[in-house]
Amino acid sequence: MIKIGVIGCGFIGTQICLAVDSGAIPAEIFGIFDFSDEKADAVLKLFKNLNGTPQKYTPEEMIESCDLIIECASQEAVLKYALPAAENGVDLMVLSVGAFQDPDFYRKVRETAAASGSKVYIPSGAIAGTDGLKSAAIAGLTSVSVTTRKPVSGLAGSPYLIENGIDLSGLKEPKLVFEGAAAEAVVGFPKNVNVCATISLCGLGFEKTNVRIIADPTISENIHELEVYGDFGHMKMTIENKPSPQNPKTSYLAALSAVSALKRITDPIQVGI
Numbered sequence: 001m002i003k004i005g006v007i008g009c010g011f012i013g014t015q016i017c018l019a020v021d022s023g024a025i026p027a028e029i030f031g032i033f034d035f036s037d038e039k040a041d042a043v044l045k046l047f048k049n050l051n052g053t054p055q056k057y058t059p060e061e062m063i064e065s066c067d068l069i070i071e072c073a074s075q076e077a078v079l080k081y082a083l084p085a086a087e088n089g090v091d092l093m094v095l096s097v098g099a100f101q102d103p104d105f106y107r108k109v110r111e112t113a114a115a116s117g118s119k120v121y122i123p124s125g126a127i128a129g130t131d132g133l134k135s136a137a138i139a140g141l142t143s144v145s146v147t148t149r150k151p152v153s154g155l156a157g158s159p160y161l162i163e164n165g166i167d168l169s170g171l172k173e174p175k176l177v178f179e180g181a182a183a184e185a186v187v188g189f190p191k192n193v194n195v196c197a198t199i200s201l202c203g204l205g206f207e208k209t210n211v212r213i214i215a216d217p218t219i220s221e222n223i224h225e226l227e228v229y230g231d232f233g234h235m236k237m238t239i240e241n242k243p244s245p246q247n248p249k250t251s252y253l254a255a256l257s258a259v260s261a262l263k264r265i266t267d268p269i270q271v272g273i
């Protein structure tokens with residue numbers, strides 16, 4: 001069984017731990033880490049210890065002892081731990097994908113992983129259509145755009161809104177709060193549009209992927225619309241995600257996609273990859 005270290009004990013980290021602990025995946029949670037001790041302790045209490053006996057460790061200790069590190073914390077955590085994991089030949093799953101908008105960092109992680117023989121897994125997250133987009137990219141793409149609509153509570157506190165003095169309190173109608181390249185979107189909304197980073201990596205890159213972010217007080221779902229044109233034809237996909245009850249910024253599907261990726265990693269048969 002592969003040994004897993006989880007960095008980040010919020011909504012996604014908790015769901016991953018529960019899924020592995022249920023015995024549904026041939027893997028064991030070796031350790032967990034969160035810079036909030038309280039969060040880590042709360043997750044430890046949920047384990048029934050069906051697959052191993054997880055404990056709190058530092059990321060460095062987990063990198064020493066694990067086969068796979070799952071980052072479900074923040075872009076800062078990716079910047080801090082992705083290279084050490086790759087240098088040690090440890091596989092990595094990344095949820096805070098926006099960290100890869102820095103092309104030098106992305107190249108270094110890729111080269112280091114290639115040299116050590118480790119893998120970096122990026123689940124489809126809170127969006128769908130990455131399979132078709134990757135296939136379409138083989139023949140050539142002319143445009144890729146993502147429109148994200150979230151309730152106001154899901155966007156609150158984003159650096160872009162603060163820096164631009166955009167106040168959403170009392171909003172009654174949908175408001176376009178951002179339009180531009182994915183490279184800028186994932187920095188301005190680091191907890192909201194990691195999906196755009198994933199789409200960028202599957203398709204046209206961070207500079208050529210167009211993003212629109214709409215604050216919508218009339219909806220309760222996190223909605224992502226993906227539209228792609230290329231030699232293959234035209235693809236349009238809309239997903240209406242239920243936000244997680246614990247973290248309104250994050251959709252339930254994001255956690256499910258991490259568990260699903262874990263199932264694929266540990267399964268000898270790969271379907272629909």
Ligand SMILES: NC(=O)C1=CN([C@@H]2O[C@H](COP(=O)(O)OP(=O)(O)OC[C@H]3O[C@@H](n4cnc5c(N)ncnc54)[C@H](O)[C@@H]3O)[C@@H](O)[C@H]2O)C=CC1
Nearest residue numbers: 008010011012035072073074077095096125126191250254
């Ligand atoms: N790829 C995708 O489609 C999606 C990605 N995400 C991203 O996944 C990550 C996890 O999401 P959630 O579980 O909903 O977040 P959350 O806010 O519920 O939990 C994150 C946890 O990580 C901890 N943390 C943050 N930075 C850390 C660091 N440097 N070291 C240690 N612990 C740290 C926090 O204390 C918190 O407990 C977030 O960055 C989120 O933006 C979320 C939804 C979709």
Ligand SMILES: O=C([O-])CC(=O)C(=O)O
Nearest residue numbers: 126192193194195250251
């Ligand atoms: O969960 C979502 O709907 C999208 C999200 O937060 C992200 O991509 O960072």
